[in-house]
Amino acid sequence: MADKVLMKGNEAIAEAAIIAGCRHYFGYPITPQTEIAAYMAKRMPKIGGCFLQAESEIAAINMVYGVASTGLRVMTSSSSPGISLKGEGLSYLAGADLPSLIINVQRGGPGLGGIQPSQSDYFQATKGAAHGDFHMIVLAPSSVQEMADLTVKGFELADKYRMTSMVLADGTMGQMMEPVSLDYDIKPMPEKPWATTGTKMERFHNITNSLSLVPEELEQLNFARYEKYKTIEEEEAMFEEYMMEDAEICIAAFGIAARVAKNAIVEARKQGIKVGMIRPITLWPFPKKPFEAAAEKCKQFISVELSMGQMIEDVKLATGCKAPVTLCNRAGGMIPSPQQVLESIKEAANGGAK
Amino acid sequence: MKTTSFLFAGFGGQGILFAGKFLAYKGLLDGKQVSWLPSYGPEMRGGTASCGVIISDTPVGSPIVSNPDVLVAMNLPSLDRYEDAVVPGGIIFVDSTLIERKVKRDDVKVYYIPATKLASDNKTPTLANMIIVGKVLDALNDFQEESVVTALKKVISAKRADMLDVNLNAMKLAIEN
Structure with missing residues (x-):
């Protein structure tokens, strides 16, 4: 190599x-x-x-x-x-x-x-x-x-x-x-x-x-x-799953947002929260199958995005409204911090889905 | 399993991005996972410059360094801006030629290095950045000459090979003092 x-x-x-x-x-x-x-x-x-x-x-x-x-x-x-x-x-x-x-x-x-x-x-x-x-x-x-x-x-x-x-x-x-x-x-x-x-x-x-x-x-x-x-x-749909085996909360994030989310997931796991992530690598075609499967076992989804919430619509469609999907975001050139994502995860863990 | 995050900050022309790139390359050659993320845009042109470097035993998550373990402040605005962001127990390196004030916090370790003065006394006025980097590696017990030289070769173009020793010597200046 x-x-x-x-x-x-x-x-x-x-x-x-x-x-x-x-x-x-x-x-x-x-x-x-x-x-x-x-x-x-x-x-x-x-x-x-x-x-x-x-x-x-x-x-x-x-x-x-x-x-x-x-x-x-x-x-x-x-x-x-x-x-x-x-x-x-x-x-x-x-x-x-x-x-x-x-x-x-x-x-x-x-x-x-x-x-x-x-x-x-x-x-x-x-x-x-x-x-x-x-x-x-x-x-x-x-x-x-x-x-x-x-x-x-x-x-x-x-x-x-x-x-x-x-x-x-x-x-x-x-x-x-x-x-x-x-x-x-x-x-x-x-x-x-x-x-x-x-x-x-x-x-x-x-x-x-x-x-x-x-x-x-x-x-x-x-x-x-x-x-x-x-x-x-x-x-051709491509995705990566991260710590999804036993996940009860599922983060959806791509690109830089997925990098930030990984830090938050590591921290949340240390606190005993079962959270994982599906990272779409192709955005079109959107990888629906892993989300359909996750919707059967996860109690909440969090879409982490550097926008006012765009991919969240595809996450909602793919999960068929079987579990609530919340948004954790910044916009206009700002990036969510791992702490912000961690707060969203904790809120979800405490049943705070809206 | 260790992850160390660095923030280099100063003004354009001080070699802030170069210092970070050198450190990232050294990490890569040492078999670590690394990332380097610069500030970009209008502030680069004559204003403040900064870059975050992460060196880790495990894959780097977010490359964004908001709370560095190690801060290198090469001008006063940088110290003013980032002093409070350093994690408790972290280290701050201050170019004491250009920054007259002391660090206010008492929960971090501080090294005051008159890097800009050392650089001009040494007739290498552009190498204050590497003088501090040498001290950073020394303070972290990470100054192995062999990997330092290999990393320097990666960041100094072959055309400027004469600058290798100059850089290496500069890196030792603050250690000997």
Whole structure:
């Protein structure tokens, strides 16, 4: 195994993307993810790749559309307000069934907001990135190692299902350094017979397009896409369970919130409270099964989030209202402290569910 | 099973982030679990800079250091801001060249190191950070020259290899005093 190195989460994403075969990066700088662009600017020219600082986020996402059409691995990255600008392009990518990887290192919102970490783009990423019926595969890293691992995974899933993958991180994940091992066995890309690579006068030309003016046909395209989504929901949900074997209280948290919650769980266990955690790694597809199972035995769920409460809705749906679900949160760039989470756990242990 | 959290704080240009990165690398090379989280954003540009480092025998949970075991304060605003956050029984390292006041708490151990003066006397005015880090490792009984040198190699680029000994010597300055 390769030696572990200390890397910032943003740099780990950039290097992992290059290892996964990405040679085209388009972006526009924004805190707290600018290191991704800086890393790409430095590395891409040395390996025959293309780094381009676009004139705007909108330009960058449409450049992604262009390269994705040729079947090559391509990515862009931004932070919350920049991702909103990319929305139209995300919908076009979905409409044209093009694979690509988008990184969102979230910051507090709404509006231009702040620059401190946040998870308040959960709804946007999992339910409503833009107009039309579509989903992206949404991966939520909780360590610098996962920033890299899920970048590679994101490219693989995007190619496998011909759709956009998004890595949904936050400012702490992007800025922090942790040991990381970038030792990957990269599988060859699947065949892409649909790609616009030039016909060499040997086949009919391919077109990547999201315009479809005949409603009967457009409906069929939507039906087919949702059949694919069903497969993904069944096969690709990822999660980690932490101390769930005997848990009576279940925390739901992803990303940095899950890291904070782990501290609180360790402390609560010392006080004899049986608490565990389900950490979704894919936010779409949401890992419903572990929550369905936990709902059979846990008396309360606590959703820990850096938002006003967004994932909590999916936790409520997955647990089918069999047990109360409360929210433990901070917003606008603030992070819940382990003490705050511990208080929520104690309240739940004392039957204080609301 | 031990977990130690460090908070380095000062102003931009003092090498606060570098000192933290060195310590994190040393932890990694010593086979520990480590994390390093900087403050980022507008305050970095000329204002205060800080970073939290956690070195642990077990996987690091939250990388956020709100209540450090060890505080390194390299200017007065940092001491004012973080003195009360240190855990009881913790340690505070103060650059006494730049901070004239004493630590008010009596439930922590305090080292006063005239790091900025030592650095300029030693004709390495930019290495006050490493002078304090040397003292931190010494106070924690963690100054093994071999792993210090290996960690320095990780944070000093090959182009600046001449700075290795300079850094190492700086790290010993406050220990000998």
